[in-house]
Amino acid sequence: MFGFVRLSYCQWRWIRGTLNMAFLHDYVGVRAFSKLSQADVDQQYEEAVQTLNCLQSNAATLQRVRQDRGMLLSQNVPSTERFLKRVGVSLDDIDKLCVIHIAGTKGKGSTCAFIESILREHGYRTGFYSSPHLVAVRERIRINGQPIPKEDFTKHFWDVYNNLVAEKESEDDMPAYFKFLTVLALKVFLREEVDVAVLEVGIGGEYDCTNIVRKPVVCGVTTLDLDHTSVLGKTIESIAWQKAGIMKPGVPIFTVDQQLRPAMSVLIERAKEKKCRLFVVPPLESYGWGTQPLQLGLAGSVQYGNASLALQLSQYWISSQLKESSTNIRSASTPSSSYEGLKVAAPFTLSDVELCGLKSAVWPGRSQ
Template identity: 70%
Template sequence: MHQIVSFSYCRWRAFRAFRGALFRGAMDSAFASKGTRDLKRYCCHLSVDQQYEEAVQALNGLQTNAAVLQRVREQRGRSSNTNIPETEAFLRRVGVSLDDLDKLSVIHIAGTKGKGSTCAFIESILREHGYRTGFYSSPHLVAVRERIRINGQPIQKDSFTQHFWDVYNALSASKESEDDMPAYFKFLTVLALKVFLREEIDVAVIEVGIGGEYDCTNVIRKPVVCGITTLDLDHTSILGTTVDSIAWHKSGIMKPNIPTFTVDQQPGSSLSVLMARAKEKNCALYLVPPLESYGWGARPLQLGLAGSVQYSNASLALQLSRYWIDFQNKDLVIKKSVEEGNGPEIAASFTLNDEEVCGLRSVVWPGRSQMMTCDHLQFFIDGAHTVASMQACIDWFTKASQFSLQQNENVYRVLLFNSTGDRDPETLLQFLAMCDFDLAVFTTNLATMSMSASSDQTNYTISKDQMHLRCERQRNSWIRLVREFRKNKAVCETHDGATFENTPVNLKEYCGETDFSYSERLPATDVPSIIFPCIMDALLWLSCGRCQSLHGELVTPPAFPPPEQLREASQVQILVTGSLHLVGGLLGVIDPGLSCANHTRTFQSKQPSLTDLVRSSYFKSSPLGAP
């Protein structure tokens, strides 16, 4: 029996399955040694996919359930946060000390909007220079392996499985109680840091999860440089309801004598908070210059991510990656375009080298201002989930959808929406209500109704009933907002020939609060909208049987059949937005291998030892972000 105790968790689960297939009673002690040999043979025959699914199932078991998550939100501010000391303790239990962490060369990024995009730009630039990169981000879209990347690629299934069980078994063997295991994100943070140390990467680009001051990733004591992207209201139940409070949390990643770069267009007085925190933490704070101010030579300004919102992210990435490279060369002087004054100093722009140009151009970051085509369905995918990011999303969608139109095409426009967490969906829907969609579809973030415990997209933090109720509320808000918009547009056009473009954005404030008591039974034929229990059902219904790549039957009968206009449209434009989890669920259906993110190195003046060239098919579906 002592041999069984020494098994890894993976083998123990396999042993239980093997034992159950042979007999149902207690295990005979004489079988122990024979069973061990058979078990090893059984495990060897498990496929890589099966072993990976076992790991994901165990990982999903670490998710915080909905009730516990609600208690955490309610206790905000009433108790000291223990994330960082707990993460340090878990790291020690897997053999990683803080001194070990100090050996990692880290670029640490916080912010509300554009964290992932900025990190992706940085990673792409440094990889073009030939550095071996590690990249930790969240959330994942299709597979949890996306969160931990080596040289731009999600860690392989077999490698993930090996690293996972090494960490899981070490933590499980040393736990002092049944609950003495890290939660989902904390576990992945510990796993990523240990993977980066083992893989001996040159640089680790680390994206903060939530906040910064108390985020698990803030266990990093000595990053090379820090960055803070654009701030906005998000995760308000945890970080507070003002941009100043959010700025305080995000600036928690600042460290003494380590420079921090940020963008200049910060909301409200949040920049003042960042400046005060920089002074408190004894670190220099720099604003990045406009992207257009850099020297591009004869080369055009091109970004691999579409949308003007990416300009500030790209400039921040250029400053952070250039500083990191200079740090390796012991050139620590930061050139400034504005000397000491009342505000933060502005870092100087510079002439880009080939690696930087290629890095910006070849970056791939799915789910953000992305276009994909599935037969006659054209998807415009953006995981915008804050007010500012939704405005940027609509600006991109308006231009991109017009650009993609063919002459004399019969177009039908659909909104596919879901909002998650503690966000107020109405603040997002009020902008979308002005976009003149033919139909709004509300769905849960479930890719299908048959999600297993070993699925990368399984979510235990909210129940199916709660997800459906949220969809109902979002649909009801949508009907009211569209009706209000149409009413006030008519009023504006009637009075003095005014146009609705001058109408205030905040429709509630403009119109006054109106008491609408909507329910599912309320007829809303003037505002076509429908709810689906999963993304697959929504896509099957929208495709009207015309998409070769979508197979299966609707699990739940829809409220009504597809409209005639939808069935006859030569092109159906679908804006998918409101949540990165919704985006991930969609990609899990139409691109389960996330082939749109496969890319290799583009700049070939160095040895082609790293894999990274952007697929030409990606650029065919997602045009470069040229000005």
């Protein structure tokens, strides 16, 4: 007699994913590399990376940005729109992406990694744009949790690069490194028809290239602190103002409990200014875990706040896709603090899918 083996949800997903990858390797992999040898693919990829590296801002450019901070930064979003148009992508096209936009000082990448893992476990096709990369630039643009393959990166890179070169109005009329990759990522996500695009802000928010997104589904702000002071300002208030720039009218925004009180005050004022609702996420321990232990794929108690933020953002995004009433966000009572009227989003009982998403999240090099 054969006995039945009970598998956890994570184990079942791993087995199914392994079988799917094996099939794709046999069927798609052979077809994809039938025309090019691996050596050719590697060479073309390296040529693309070398060309991309030529777009790095030099020391003189960075110094000019620091000196003329306001004027140059304010041109970031308009110039990103201009470059997108040159590669055939309009703002209306960008509006078709279902975006979760994340800003902050600490934990942006980790929060995005949790979100992407949770939504992928739910069965959604994910796109994830982050920075910086750890080993290879392809890590910045991920589809379904994986850096895009060398061959795909090379193909998309030259498509975008050649179109930009052909439309140049002057010798230096090309986007810098990060702006180029932002244009590239958005075009890749559109072509790949991802269900959700998780975008991590580069620097700041108000004038960041990723703020080209006009209609995100939901936004998040991680822990705020002093960072990039030569560009964003030397006070926590000025930095919080910049980070809160991703807020959009009518789009809810979630944040962690900010330890620096001036930062939270700025977020509250910016939310009023932008006419959007601001929610603080609850402690991770307050969620319903059932019989499962609290277990995260990313090490350190610092990840608890990032995981709670990811859960709230993921839940809201899924509700919006299921056409549920996203105007009624579940919230607890006003927190026992001096922030009058600020609501705490309600914790909820986690499903096996969400538990697996938190547990299987991977973000190499952080806290390792």
